[in-house]
Amino acid sequence: FEVDKALADPGYVQSRREILDRYGLGCWAIGNHLVGQCVCDPIDARHRGVLTADVWGDGEPEGVRQRAAQRMADTARAAARLGVEVVTGFTGSNIWTLLYSFPPNDFAAVEAGYQDFADRWNPILDVYQQEGVRFGLEVHPTEIAYDFVTTRKALDALGWRPAFVINLDPSHFAH
Numbered sequence: 001f002e003v004d005k006a007l008a009d010p011g012y013v014q015s016r017r018e019i020l021d022r023y024g025l026g027c028w029a030i031g032n033h034l035v036g037q038c039v040c041d042p043i044d045a046r047h048r049g050v051l052t053a054d055v056w057g058d059g060e061p062e063g064v065r066q067r068a069a070q071r072m073a074d075t076a077r078a079a080a081r082l083g084v085e086v087v088t089g090f091t092g093s094n095i096w097t098l099l100y101s102f103p104p105n106d107f108a109a110v111e112a113g114y115q116d117f118a119d120r121w122n123p124i125l126d127v128y129q130q131e132g133v134r135f136g137l138e139v140h141p142t143e144i145a146y147d148f149v150t151t152r153k154a155l156d157a158l159g160w161r162p163a164f165v166i167n168l169d170p171s172h173f174a175h
Contacts, residue, residue, distance in 0.1 A: 136167035
């Protein structure tokens with residue numbers, strides 16, 4: 001399922017529905033993990049390998065983050081056109097590297113990371129809310145939420161918005 005095609009060509013979405021119907025299948029969620037990762041990540045050359053050329057652009061980190069945010073908003077629009085109410089994915093995190101606190105971290109930097117997350121994701125979630133779609137974060141290492149404590153912090157940072165939910169992936173219950 002290609003987000004850009006879904007937005008540009010109504011026939012594309014219909015063709016995807018026809019494929020599902022032909023085989024008696026349904027679709028309840030679509031994923032966009034790798035692009036979502038780039039919304040908050042410190043961008044480096046490794047990200048080029050997981051992004052399309054249009055999202056990568058010239059590779060300037062803030063530009064990549066902004067294009068990734070736009071693509072995540074577009075994913076909500078495409079999901080709504082497909083009749084899907086959930087997009088699963090990652091959020092990225094600019095503070096994941098501070099997980100292990102030795103040498104000691106400046107905890108103001110951790111709090112600033114949650115504020116950065118809220119600043120970057122709230123506009124995306126506005127689109128999700130407008131489209132009647134929810135974003136389900138797959139709680140996972142390298143994300144803003146990677147355990148119970150950080151999940152609560154992420155939810156608090158967003159004001160517990162109904163458009164932001166958790167995608168339960170039982171494979172992450174243990175290392």
